[in-house]
Amino acid sequence: MQIPQQQTPNAPPAGLVSREAFRDAMARLAAAVNIVTTDGPHGRAGFTATAVCSVTDTPPTLLVCLNRAASAYPYVKGNGAVCVNTLTASQRALSQCFGGKTPMDERFAATAWSTWLSGAPVLEDAAAVFDCRVSRSTRVGTHDILFCEVLALRHRESDSALVYFDRNYHGLPYA
Numbered sequence: 001m002q003i004p005q006q007q008t009p010n011a012p013p014a015g016l017v018s019r020e021a022f023r024d025a026m027a028r029l030a031a032a033v034n035i036v037t038t039d040g041p042h043g044r045a046g047f048t049a050t051a052v053c054s055v056t057d058t059p060p061t062l063l064v065c066l067n068r069a070a071s072a073y074p075y076v077k078g079n080g081a082v083c084v085n086t087l088t089a090s091q092r093a094l095s096q097c098f099g100g101k102t103p104m105d106e107r108f109a110a111t112a113w114s115t116w117l118s119g120a121p122v123l124e125d126a127a128a129v130f131d132c133r134v135s136r137s138t139r140v141g142t143h144d145i146l147f148c149e150v151l152a153l154r155h156r157e158s159d160s161a162l163v164y165f166d167r168n169y170h171g172l173p174y175a
C-alpha cells in the first residue's frame with residue numbers, strides 16, 4: 001500500500017528546505033566530473049558539470065543541467081551542440097580550470113582538443129566522450145535541463161575515474 005506523503009513518519013513539512021540544506025545533502029552524492037563543451041556559430045565555451053546523467057538508450061540521450069547565469073549558457077543555447085567529456089582521475093586540474101572564473105580562452109589553452117560530428121571540442125583522452133546535439137531543453141528554477149542526443153561516442157577501458165564528493169575531488173582507481 002502506498003503511504004500518502006503527509007502521513008510518512010518523520011517527514012518534515014513541505015516547503016522548509018533551504019538552499020543550504022539542499023546543497024549540504026547533495027554534497028553527499030558522489031558524482032562523475034565532466035567538461036561540457038560547445039562550439040559553432042555562437043562561439044566556443046565550456047564548463048565543469050556533475051549534473052549529468054543517462055536518460056534513455058533509445059534514442060541514446062543524456063541530460064546536462066546548466067545554470068542560466070553561467071558564462072557558457074548563451075553559447076550552448078545558441079549552438080545547440082555539446083560534447084560531454086567525462087574525466088579520469090589525472091584530469092582534476094582541467095576540472096578546476098573549467099569550474100571557476102578562468103577566461104574561456106585560457107580554459108581551452110590548458111590541453112589539446114579535436115572535433116567530431118557536432119563541432120564541440122572533444123577531449124581525446126577523456127574516460128568517455130559523448131558528442132551530442134541538444135534535442136530539447138526545459139527550464140527548472142535557475143537551470144536549464146538540456147536533453148542531449150548522442151551522435152558519436154568513445155570510452156576508454158580500464159581507466160580511473162574522477163569523482164566529486166563532499167565538496168572535494170577524489171581519484172577512483174580502476175579495480
Ligand SMILES: NC(=O)c1ccc[n+]([C@@H]2O[C@H](COP(=O)([O-])OP(=O)(O)OC[C@H]3O[C@@H](n4cnc5c(N)ncnc54)[C@H](O)[C@@H]3O)[C@@H](O)[C@H]2O)c1
Pocket residue numbers: 022023024026027050051065067142167168
Ligand atoms: N548543478 C550545479 O549547478 C552545480 C553542481 C556542483 C557544483 N556547482 C558549482 O560549484 C560550486 C561549488 O560546489 P560544491 O559542491 O563544492 O559546494 P556547494 O555547497 O555549493 O554545493 C554542494 C552540492 O550542491 C549541488 N549544487 C551546488 N550548487 C547548485 C546549484 N546552483 N543548483 C543545483 N545544485 C547545486 C551540487 O550537487 C553540489 O555538489 C557551487 O557553488 C556551484 O557554483 C554547481
Ligand SMILES: Cc1cc2c(cc1C)N(C[C@H](O)[C@H](O)[C@H](O)COP(=O)(O)O)c1[nH]c(=O)[nH]c(=O)c1N2
Pocket residue numbers: 033047048049050051052065066067069070071072095098099100101102164
Ligand atoms: C565540481 C563542479 C561541478 C559543477 C560546477 C562546478 C564545479 C567546480 N558547475 C559550475 C560551472 O562549472 C561554472 O563554474 C559556473 O557555471 C561558473 O562559470 P563561469 O565563470 O560563469 O564561466 C556546474 N554548473 C552547472 O551549471 N551545472 C553543473 O552540473 C555544474 N557542476
